[in-house]
Each structure stands twice: as structure tokens, then as C-alpha cells.
Amino acid sequence: MVDSPAGQPRAAVVGTGLIGGSVLLRLHEAGLDVVGWDPDQATRAEGRARGVPFPDDLGEAVRDRDVVFLCGPLPSLPETLLTVAKHATDGCVLTDVGSTKGAVAAFAVAHGLTDRFVPGHPMAGTERSGLTAAVPALFEGAAWVLCPAADGIGPFRMLAGLIADVFAARVVPMSPAVHDSVVALSSHIPHLLAGSLAGAVAGADVRDAVLGLAAGSFRDGTRVAGTPARRTADMLFDNREQVLRQLDQVSAFLDELASALRGQDLAALVALFQRARGLRTALLDRDLLAHRREFPAGGDHGAELAYLLELGTAGGYLTRCQVGGDRVGYTGHLPATADAT
Numbered sequence: 001m002v003d004s005p006a007g008q009p010r011a012a013v014v015g016t017g018l019i020g021g022s023v024l025l026r027l028h029e030a031g032l033d034v035v036g037w038d039p040d041q042a043t044r045a046e047g048r049a050r051g052v053p054f055p056d057d058l059g060e061a062v063r064d065r066d067v068v069f070l071c072g073p074l075p076s077l078p079e080t081l082l083t084v085a086k087h088a089t090d091g092c093v094l095t096d097v098g099s100t101k102g103a104v105a106a107f108a109v110a111h112g113l114t115d116r117f118v119p120g121h122p123m124a125g126t127e128r129s130g131l132t133a134a135v136p137a138l139f140e141g142a143a144w145v146l147c148p149a150a151d152g153i154g155p156f157r158m159l160a161g162l163i164a165d166v167f168a169a170r171v172v173p174m175s176p177a178v179h180d181s182v183v184a185l186s187s188h189i190p191h192l193l194a195g196s197l198a199g200a201v202a203g204a205d206v207r208d209a210v211l212g213l214a215a216g217s218f219r220d221g222t223r224v225a226g227t228p229a230r231r232t233a234d235m236l237f238d239n240r241e242q243v244l245r246q247l248d249q250v251s252a253f254l255d256e257l258a259s260a261l262r263g264q265d266l267a268a269l270v271a272l273f274q275r276a277r278g279l280r281t282a283l284l285d286r287d288l289l290a291h292r293r294e295f296p297a298g299g300d301h302g303a304e305l306a307y308l309l310e311l312g313t314a315g316g317y318l319t320r321c322q323v324g325g326d327r328v329g330y331t332g333h334l335p336a337t338a339d340a341t
Contacts, residue, residue, distance in 0.1 A: 009031050009066030009093075009162065014058065014084060015041055018125060019097050020071025023167075028052050029136045030166050037061035038131070039072075046131050059087040069095040074234040078107045084160030085113055093155040095120040097235070099183065100239040101147055101176035116157050119147040119176055121171065123187070127226030143317060144169040147176050148308050153301045156308075157328060160321035170317035170333075173308035182241040189250055191224050191232050192243070198225035288316070288333040299329045304328070314338040 011034040013024040020036075022105070028035040028051070034055040038044055044054040055061045062068050062084050070080050077098050084094060092203065094117040098104055101119045108117045118280055124142040137292045143162050148156035197218075200209050210218070224232075253272070260268040295304040311318070311332050318330035 015072030021131035
């Protein structure tokens with residue numbers, strides 16, 4: 001087994017589909033001591049063929065690790081978390097990549113795992129699935145949410161540094177509740193809209209003609225409809241309360257558009273699309289300013305935790321976390337309109 005670079009943790013990835021496989025291959029590419037595990041025998045064989053150790057036994061895969069990424073299907077995460085926590089050493093840091101955070105975070109609280117488990121969610125992916133679809137560079141420049149807890153600030157720091165340094169991702173600290181509210185609009189409802197458009201065309205009498213004329217707007221608008229159906233359904237079901245609440249806002253805006261069309265109100269239609277265009281422009285042209293913050297490495301972490309959660313809620317992110325001596329330093333980035341103090 002290849003030794004990790006000095007100071008880098010020994011890692012395991014449990015569940016090696018698209019996301020887990022991409023995590024695994026990037027860690028391997030970076031030269032870390034990493035092993036994989038997957039319940040599917042053929043996937044384990046594929047991993048071994050790529051030069052990554054894949055024990056058949058889950059306990060063996062995680063037993064001597066410093067960090068374990070839990071990357072299986074969303075419904076399996078609670079049981080997997082308990083199993084891995086039982087087999088891993090007490091100092092092993094655990095994190096997941098699930099697309100909702102409230103349920104698994106509450107499960108960790110109920111089972112006394114918040115001092116070692118940091119809920120996570122890399123905001124990256126494709127409509128493809130499986131280890132054969134994995135891409136080591138998938139997370140470069142992507143947002144990767146981590147949910148810090150007061151008694152798990154050490155594991156958060158380790159993961160933040162690892163994710164920024166090895167994956168070149170933007171670490172976004174958030175509470176589980178804020179995360180689930182935000183991704184309802186940024187990720188989950190887009191799946192509903194893509195599925196609605198693709199599903200409507202699938203049943204239309206002009207289906208084949210639509211496919212013949214489909215250009216960028218239709219292809220982009222329906223891309224995530226190609227995601228495996230069960231994966232999408234699990235994601236929406238697990239965050240259904242937030243999705244339904246935020247869907248009311250989307251439906252209200254769609255009603256305004258339809259009302260302007262029915263009323264032949266061109267000015268209202270233009271105004272509504274100008275509002276939408278402004279948001280799209282803001283997405284592409286965000287101006288963020290870098291800043292540096294330091295906190296005591298030991299003692300009370302209240303100020304550090306408050307800074308981290310405020311950073312993510314304000315639309316910011318971290319690109320560096322470094323612990324040295326009795327201080328921890330963060331390089332953060334905030335929208336120009338936000339306060340970095």
C-alpha cells in the first residue's frame with residue numbers, strides 16, 4: 001500500500017459510484033494512502049483494476065483509516081455511518097456526500113457521533129453513474145458543503161484543509177438546516193423542472209419533432225432528467241418539506257409569467273424576465289473578496305463556529321484552513337457586499 005504524503009491522512013471511500021468513485025480516484029491520483037469499498041463485487045474488481053486496494057470486507061477497509069468518506073445511496077447513510085463508526089478507530093473522521101443534510105445530521109446527534117462525523121455535500125456531478133463514470137477532477141472549483149459542530153471543530157478543520165488542498169474545491173460551511181433550504185432551490189427543484197419538461201415532451205404528440213429541433217436550451221434544461229430515477233427520487237423525498245416550501249415560490253413566479261401571457265401584458269412579461277436575467281447575470285459575474293481570519297486552536301470555539309456559519313449563509317466559501325501552533329487560520333471569500341469582520 002502506498003504511503004500518503006507527509007501529513008496527509010489515510011483515507012477510505014465507502015460506496016464508489018460517480019461521486020464516491022471520483023473522490024477515490026482523486027485521492028489515489030494525489031498519492032494518498034486510500035482504499036475503496038463497495039457492496040458490488042464487480043465494482044470492487046473494477047477498482048482493483050485501477051490500482052486501488054478494495055478489500056471485500058467493509059470492516060477491513062475502514063479499520064486503520066484517519067478519514068472515511070461515506071458515499072453510498074442516501075437511504076443507506078445512517079446504517080452505514082453506524083457500521084463504519086463501529087469498525088473505525090475512535091479518532092477517525094467521518095463524512096458523507098449525501099445531497100440532504102438534516103436527517104443524517106440529526107441521526108449523528110442521536111447516536112453521539114457529532115465529535116467525529118461532519119455532514120458534507122460536494123455540489124458536483126453528472127447524469128451518469130457508477131465507478132466507470134468517475135472523474136478525478138470532478139470537484140475542481142466546485143462548492144463542497146461541510147456542516148461544522150461545536151464539538152467537531154477539529155474534524156471540520158481537517159476536512160476543510162483536505163478538500164481545499166487535494167480536491168481544489170470551495171469549502172462552504174453551513175448548518176444542515178440552511179443547506180437543505182438552499183439546495184431545495186439550487187439543486188432539487190431544478191431536477192423537478194427538468195423532469196417536468198422532459199416528462200411533458202415524452203407524452204406529447206409532437207415528441208419526435210421536438211427531439212428533432214431540440215437545441216441548447218432544451219438540452220441544458222433537461223440535462224439532469226438523465227440522472228438515475230431512484231437517485232433523484234431519494235434526494236427529493238429526503239428533503240420534501242423544503243422542496244415543497246420552496247416550490248411554492250417557483251410556482252408563484254411561473255403563475256405571474258402565465259398571467260402576463262394570458263393578459264397580453266408585454267411590459268409585465270419583460271419586467272419578469274429582466275428580474276430573472278438579473279439573477280443569471282449575478283450568478284456569472286459574482287465579485288468576491290478574499291480575507292484572512294484567525295482563531296485560537298483550543299478553548300471555546302463559539303466565535304470560530306459563528307464566523308464559519310455566517311460565511312456560508314452569506315454566499316462565501318473557504319479556500320484554505322491551516323492549523324499551526326495555537327492558532328487556526330482561514331482564507332475566506334465573501335461577496336463584495338458582505339461584511340468579512
